[in-house]
Amino acid sequence: MSKIITNNLSLWYGGFQALKKINLAFQEKRITSIIGPSGCGKSTLLRVFNRMNDLIDGVRIEGEVLIDSADILDGDFSDLVKLRKKVGMVFQRPNPFPLSVYENIIFGLKVHHLVEKSEREQIVRESLESVMLWNDLKDKLHRNALGLSLEQKQRLCIARAIAVEPDILLMDEPCSALDPQATLKIEGLMQRLKNDYTIVIVTHNMQQAARASDDAGFMLLGELIEFDRTVEMFTAPKDKRTEDYITGRYG
Amino acid sequence: MRTTTKQKIAFSVLFLSTLMVILPVVFVLGTIIKNGWQGISWEFLTSMPRDGMRQGGIYPAIVGTVYLVSLSIVFSLPIGVMAAIYLNEYARDNLLTRLIRLAIVNLAGVSSVVYGLFGLALFVTFMKFGVSILSGALTLAIMNLPVIITASRESLANVPYQFREVSLSLGLSRWQTIRHSVLPFAIPGILTGAILSLARAAGETAPILFTVAAFYLPKLPASIFDQAMALPYHLYIISTQIPNIAVKTRYATAMVLVGISFTMNIFAVIIRSRLRKKKKW
Numbered sequence: 078m079s080k081i082i083t084n085n086l087s088l089w090y091g092g093f094q095a096l097k098k099i100n101l102a103f104q105e106k107r108i109t110s111i112i113g114p115s116g117c118g119k120s121t122l123l124r125v126f127n128r129m130n131d132l133i134d135g136v137r138i139e140g141e142v143l144i145d146s147a148d149i150l151d152g153d154f155s156d157l158v159k160l161r162k163k164v165g166m167v168f169q170r171p172n173p174f175p176l177s178v179y180e181n182i183i184f185g186l187k188v189h190h191l192v193e194k195s196e197r198e199q200i201v202r203e204s205l206e207s208v209m210l211w212n213d214l215k216d217k218l219h220r221n222a223l224g225l226s227l228e229q230k231q232r233l234c235i236a237r238a239i240a241v242e243p244d245i246l247l248m249d250e251p252c253s254a255l256d257p258q259a260t261l262k263i264e265g266l267m268q269r270l271k272n273d274y275t276i277v278i279v280t281h282n283m284q285q286a287a288r289a290s291d292d293a294g295f296m297l298l299g300e301l302i303e304f305d306r307t308v309e310m311f312t313a314p315k316d317k318r319t320e321d322y323i324t325g326r327y328g
Numbered sequence: 329m330r331t332t333t334k335q336k337i338a339f340s341v342l343f344l345s346t347l348m349v350i351l352p353v354v355f356v357l358g359t360i361i362k363n364g365w366q367g368i369s370w371e372f373l374t375s376m377p378r379d380g381m382r383q384g385g386i387y388p389a390i391v392g393t394v395y396l397v398s399l400s401i402v403f404s405l406p407i408g409v410m411a412a413i414y415l416n417e418y419a420r421d422n423l424l425t426r427l428i429r430l431a432i433v434n435l436a437g438v439s440s441v442v443y444g445l446f447g448l449a450l451f452v453t454f455m456k457f458g459v460s461i462l463s464g465a466l467t468l469a470i471m472n473l474p475v476i477i478t479a480s481r482e483s484l485a486n487v488p489y490q491f492r493e494v495s496l497s498l499g500l501s502r503w504q505t506i507r508h509s510v511l512p513f514a515i516p517g518i519l520t521g522a523i524l525s526l527a528r529a530a531g532e533t534a535p536i537l538f539t540v541a542a543f544y545l546p547k548l549p550a551s552i553f554d555q556a557m558a559l560p561y562h563l564y565i566i567s568t569q570i571p572n573i574a575v576k577t578r579y580a581t582a583m584v585l586v587g588i589s590f591t592m593n594i595f596a597v598i599i600r601s602r603l604r605k606k607k608k609w
């Protein structure tokens with residue numbers, strides 16, 4: 078089933094068109110990767126899905142983005158808070174708050190008053206377990222998260238995002254600050270998480286896209302050039318430009 | 329000239345300049361302490377002045393200054409922080425906000441006697457608060473606002489942009505983001521700025537001259553609508569208006585005044601380093 082569908086999605090930063098009539102469909106409980114050279118609009122596309130671009134002055138968006146069949150760009154769609162709870166985001170740099178591990182995870186819940194105090198322990202535990210950090214951190218829950226390793230920080234950020242129980246996880250180059258080993262571990266984690274979440278990952282790393290994703294989209298200068306099963310795209314690309322890019326003849 | 333020689337010259341010049349900054353301060357403090365410490369006693373700090381202020385203590389002046397400073401922060405801190413939040417988090421970067429910013433920077437440089445006259449016109453006369461602690465505290469608050477706004481804005485701007493992004497991505501509204509993901513991390517800087525500005529306010533004479541300060545009062549103020557004595561003004565009076573007063577009394581009064589500012593500064597440093605340790609990124 079399609080979790081996210083875009084119809085003729087275009088986006089302008091002032092006079093500059095960063096997305097050009099994008100049409101695609103992300104399938105539920107699969108990992109979809111978006112690849113393409115720097116500046117082609119990958120992050121911009123990702124940030125449409127939780128409407129983070131709203132923060133930037135002069136952004137104009139056209140077209141439709143359906144998430145669970147509701148058009149999130151529609152003028153009547155005003156519940157940004159609900160949208161962002163449903164669509165979690167993991168950023169490029171691991172960026173926990175300078176608070177304890179525990180406080181980081183319950184950060185969103187606490188503000189939303191979603192849970193009783195007594196349930197918090199349980200949620201912290203479940204969130205840490207689902208990112209496979211519980212065993213490492215169960216005795217360090219009240220230590221400052223800034224003392225963790227980069228990989229642990231990134232896992233913690235994922236835990237923080239899933240603590241508010243989203244359906245979708247957007248990941249913008251989640252491994253680019255990590256070493257190859259940590260990268261593989263995060264990829265392993267993503268395979269686990271896709272049982273419960275629809276994952277969209279932006280990456281510069283072609284091997285990562287090939288290894289870790291089920292579907293893949295290739296973008297160039299704001300256009301979606303090709304969208305297919307990852308295996309198809311990496312073994313038999315239909316477009317010459319895709320082929321050039323994945324064989325390394327492009328930037 | 330050889331590079332090492334040049335290096336040495338540059339180093340010496342820079343070092344001397346630093347010395348020039350520090351030396352006068354050391355000299356002033358030294359003079360005050362040398363002449364004043366004999367005048368400091370428990371009685372001096374806690375009793376009313378007697379005998380045309382030549383004897384007794386400076387208790388009412390200390391109390392007056394504490395009242396003024398405390399009340400002024402009650403007005404200036406909330407307003408200053410809210411203005412800073414508006415300017416840093418909400419206001420768009422357009423001509424109007426740039427003008428406001430420019431005005432704030434310039435207001436911070438306006439001479440304090442101008443604030444005194446402004447306070448006299450607005451609070452004492454127009455709003456009919458009379459010469460009172462309220463008028464004085466409001467005048468000090470107005471004088472401090474630009475400093476507090478600037479310091480608060482800087483600390484807000486120092487909170488990484490990512491904190492706001494993460495917060496919004498977790499579904500917090502803009503106000504919740506400011507309240508939970510920005511403000512807590514800006515507080516050390518805001519408090520430091522506020523305390524430093526207060527330390528300055530505690531020592532100013534001009535803003536309180538027309539708005540609150542009394543030459544001599546036989547008893548302590550009973551409400552914020554009373555006049556009060558204040559340390560800087562008291563020091564001015566005993567130094568210029570009262571003949572045959574002991575040198576040590578004057579210097580001891582100066583020492584108390586400097587001591588209050590100094591304590592507040594130390595306090596600011598401690599608060600900052602404490603909170604920083606907890607909320608550092």
Ligand SMILES: Nc1ncnc2c1ncn2[C@@H]1O[C@H](COP(=O)(O)OP(=O)(O)OP(=O)(O)O)[C@@H](O)[C@H]1O
Nearest residue numbers: 090093095113114115116117118119120121122133
């Ligand atoms: N706030 C902005 N204002 C104006 N132009 C922007 C803004 N953000 C991005 N752009 C432009 O939009 C285009 C797409 O940017 P985007 O960040 O989506 O690219 P990307 O594919 O994520 O690149 P990278 O791989 O380097 O992260 C770029 O040309 C960029 O310069």
Ligand SMILES: [Mg+2]
Nearest residue numbers: 119120121249
């Ligand atoms: Mg990007």
